[in-house]
Amino acid sequence: MLVKKTIDRAVAASALVITAPVMLAAAAAVRVTMGKPVIFSQVRPGYREKPIRIYKMRSMTDERDAAGNLKPDAERLTRLGKLLRATSIDELPQLFNVLKGEMSLVGPRPLLTEYLPLYTPEQRRRHDVLPGITGWAQIHGRNSRTWEEKFELDLYYVDNWSLGLDLRIMLDTFRTILRSEVSHGEHATMPRFEGTKPRADGAAPTR
Numbered sequence: 158m159l160v161k162k163t164i165d166r167a168v169a170a171s172a173l174v175i176t177a178p179v180m181l182a183a184a185a186a187v188r189v190t191m192g193k194p195v196i197f198s199q200v201r202p203g204y205r206e207k208p209i210r211i212y213k214m215r216s217m218t219d220e221r222d223a224a225g226n227l228k229p230d231a232e233r234l235t236r237l238g239k240l241l242r243a244t245s246i247d248e249l250p251q252l253f254n255v256l257k258g259e260m261s262l263v264g265p266r267p268l269l270t271e272y273l274p275l276y277t278p279e280q281r282r283r284h285d286v287l288p289g290i291t292g293w294a295q296i297h298g299r300n301s302r303t304w305e306e307k308f309e310l311d312l313y314y315v316d317n318w319s320l321g322l323d324l325r326i327m328l329d330t331f332r333t334i335l336r337s338e339v340s341h342g343e344h345a346t347m348p349r350f351e352g353t354k355p356r357a358d359g360a361a362p363t364r
Contacts, residue, residue, distance in 0.1 A: 161320065165262050169255035176249050180214070183246050187215050190237050196250055201267035206284045209259040211267055212250035216241050245334050251290050263323040264289025265311040268350070275352040276308075283311040286318060293322075296329040300347045308353075 184195045196212055203209035216238030220228045227233065234242075241247040254260040260267070267288035273281075294302065294310035302310070314322070 161261065161323065162258060164320075165255050166258070168262060169252040172249075173252050173256075176252075179246060180249050183214055183241060183249075186237055187241075190235060191215060191218055200270060201288070202270055202273060202284060203259055203267060204284065204287045206273065206281075208270065209254065209267070209288075211254055211260070214241055214247040214250060216247050243334075245291075245330075248290050255290065259287075261287040261289045263291055263314075263326045265292050265314065266295065272350045275350060277353055279312065280308045280353065282315055283308065285315050291326060291330040293326060296326055296333055304347075304350050305353055 187195045195215055197215045198210050198212050200208050201211050216235065217230060217233040218235060220233050222228055238247070251260060255262060264287050265283040276283075292311065293314040294307040297310055298306070314326075
């Protein structure tokens with residue numbers, strides 16, 4: 158883990174320098190098309206479910222309906238936002254989280270804090286490692302997978318982590334981005350997690 162954190166911080170620092178022009182251009186585009194704020198931040202559960210504040214490039218507007226509620230993600234996600242997500246440019250600000258030691262380059266994605274009570278004991282094990290900017294689930298279908306399938310992929314990473322696996326995931330992430338293979342299935346973003354439904358045979362959900 159010490160080697161992993163050292164590599165994470167070294168790569169994150171280098172990546173911030175290299176991608177600085179891209180982030181500045183993206184920030185300017187967000188400012189012009191969507192206004193302030195340029196950076197979206199939110200508290201998410203990190204390692205051992207410790208709360209951390211993550212940062213992302215803003216990709217959606219704050220449009221609301223007549224009742225004052227935010228409109229569905231699909232309606233608020235802009236053309237620029239779709240581009241930022243397809244190229245993963247929106248994730249670049251999380252390199253600062255990596256520098257702070259709150260995240261890793263590779264690991265299960267940090268999800269909403271409100272999902273914590275909905276996890277099965279097995280699913281909660283996804284927090285036994287640092288959350289990551291990319292992960293095993295991201296290179297295996299991303300949002301085209303069901304929540305249960307994504308959790309299974311997260312747990313595979315937790316149980317089989319190695320520096321070699323991290324390298325493979327990072328290389329596959331770059332290939333996915335270059336080929337524009339980011340899939341969201343029928344949704345602009347993942348639908349909300351409502352909890353894992355019990356199996357039809359009455360058995361507890363398993364991996």
